[in-house]
């Protein structure tokens with residue numbers, strides 16, 4: 001990497017934005033995605049919108065059978081039809097799944113028959129007020145952490161058979177956060193949605209690292225997409241969107257590393273890493289954010305207990 005690239009990457013803005021993607025894309029290896037995923041089964045949560053939609057479409061274009069897991073039947077159906085409109089022979093299936101509800105995760109997995117090669121934990125939220133699900137969990141925590149953990153765990157037997165992959169979409173927002181379990185669960189005096197979100201994204205990365213150690217036959221990856229123009233950014237971060245809308249990545253650019261992590265053959269053997277634009281990156285560019293081993297174990301115990309492990 002040249003000095004100018006290092007400087008631009010250190011700026012964050014010119015790394016997370018679309019100029020960063022296009023600069024990083026110069027080092028991509030085109031043959032990585034010249035693969036056929038025919039016969040592979042991929043599940044994508046939050047597949048009806050933004051990055052999940054873009055990833056689902058790209059994976060279907062590579063020949064995968066893609067299961068769109070969406071919380072709203074009509075939005076899911078519209079997404080499926082939109083992909084089919086562009087890819088008439090795409091192998092697509094729609095399932096209703098609200099990942100924030102553990103009972104719904106159980107219902108979905110019990111009714112899902114057949115193999116799973118790749119699970120993409122993409123669905124995510126950034127609410128600005130503290131709300132709890134009917135199961136009693138703060139909504140950001142339930143959607144971004146507990147549901148994906150329960151889904152990963154329940155699908156593990158299938159993923160083990162396939163020596164499959166789990167790709168979880170985190171966020172660069174987590175770089176500023178040190179794990180704090182009380183904040184993560186919404187046990188706070190004053191709720192800050194951006195902090196709560198970043199805590200869940202930090203937790204996703206730690207859990208993926210822990211999964212990688214516990215289950216070496218499955219490849220666990222997290223990726224952050226930089227800044228992409230999606231409905232979530234427009235509605236959850238309106239001020240940020242106002243200032244950055246001219247430089248945001250497209251959803252396809254934001255989802256590129258998801259597709260690469262799901263499909264690229266040369267990933268085999270690399271598990272538990274955080275990726276950005278197809279490169280493994282540090283999970284702690286700011287050293288004060290490093291959690292202790294005890295905190296990591298406490299996080300695992302917390303999610304196991306909350307998901308009925």
Ligand SMILES: NC(=O)c1ccc[n+]([C@@H]2O[C@H](COP(=O)([O-])OP(=O)(O)OC[C@H]3O[C@@H](n4cnc5c(N)ncnc54)[C@H](OP(=O)(O)O)[C@@H]3O)[C@@H](O)[C@H]2O)c1
Pocket residue numbers: 045046047048049050051052069070071072075097098099100101122123124125143169170171172224225226227228229230231232233254
């Ligand atoms: N865009 C960015 O710049 C950016 C940056 C960092 C990280 N991310 C991450 O990227 C992922 C995708 O976000 P996006 O930007 O593509 O936003 P998006 O377009 O709003 O997509 C979010 C998806 O998640 C779904 N979802 C939310 N709660 C759900 C639940 N309880 N059960 C099932 N699905 C649920 C949404 O469904 P509905 O349509 O029904 O609401 C939607 O399909 C998220 O994890 C987000 O944190 C995005």
